[in-house]
Amino acid sequence: MEDKIVVYSTYYNPIEANIVKARLEDSDIPCFLTDENVATINPLYNQAIGGVKLNVFERDIERINTLLAEHEFELEPESTNTVDEDKILCESCGSNNVSYGQATKKRFSWWVTVLSFFFIVYPFKANKCYHCYNCGHEFK
Numbered sequence: 236m237e238d239k240i241v242v243y244s245t246y247y248n249p250i251e252a253n254i255v256k257a258r259l260e261d262s263d264i265p266c267f268l269t270d271e272n273v274a275t276i277n278p279l280y281n282q283a284i285g286g287v288k289l290n291v292f293e294r295d296i297e298r299i300n301t302l303l304a305e306h307e308f309e310l311e312p313e314s315t316n317t318v319d320e321d322k323i324l325c326e327s328c329g330s331n332n333v334s335y336g337q338a339t340k341k342r343f344s345w346w347v348t349v350l351s352f353f354f355i356v357y358p359f360k361a362n363k364c365y366h367c368y369n370c371g372h373e374f375k
Contacts, residue, residue: 239293242269245286249275252287255303259291262302266291325367326374338362340373 246252249271259266269288274281281287291299323333343351343358351358364373 240290241293241296242288243291243296243299244289246289247274247281247286249287252289255289259289259299259302262298264291264295264299264302266295323365325365325370325372327372328367328370330367330369332368333365334368335365336363338364338373339366 252268256266256268267290269290270284271287273284274287322331324331325333342361344362347358347360364375366373
């Protein structure tokens with residue numbers, strides 16, 4: 236009887252694919268990954284190649300389904316509902332969905348704009364501030 240190798244599942248995260256592969260190998264189920272190196276070295280090609288593929292023997296599919304179903308696992312860490320005192324809150328709406336980065340409204344100061352226009356270069360120094368993603372308010 237000839238054993239047929241099939242693609243059992245596809246993962247866009249090589250780490251997740253290796254976790255599932257390790258779980259199968261621990262249960263003595265032979266398997267291997269394809270396109271893992273391409274997805275690891277250049278993640279931008281991941282969409283083009285279709286992700287990292289987990290290949291198994293066709294005869295093991297039922298055993299794999301039961302193994303992964305009984306050991307349903309989460310790859311994301313459990314979120315803790317602790318309040319962080321260092322979290323910046325928006326001055327306008329009070330949201331904590333705030334990050335620090337390049338300003339979008341008043342990006343360049345007047346002297347940077349004048350110097351950039353004089354030397355015919357792109358502005359070299361941008362202002363930074365906190366930006367609220369809920370209401371769009373920017374503040375220092």
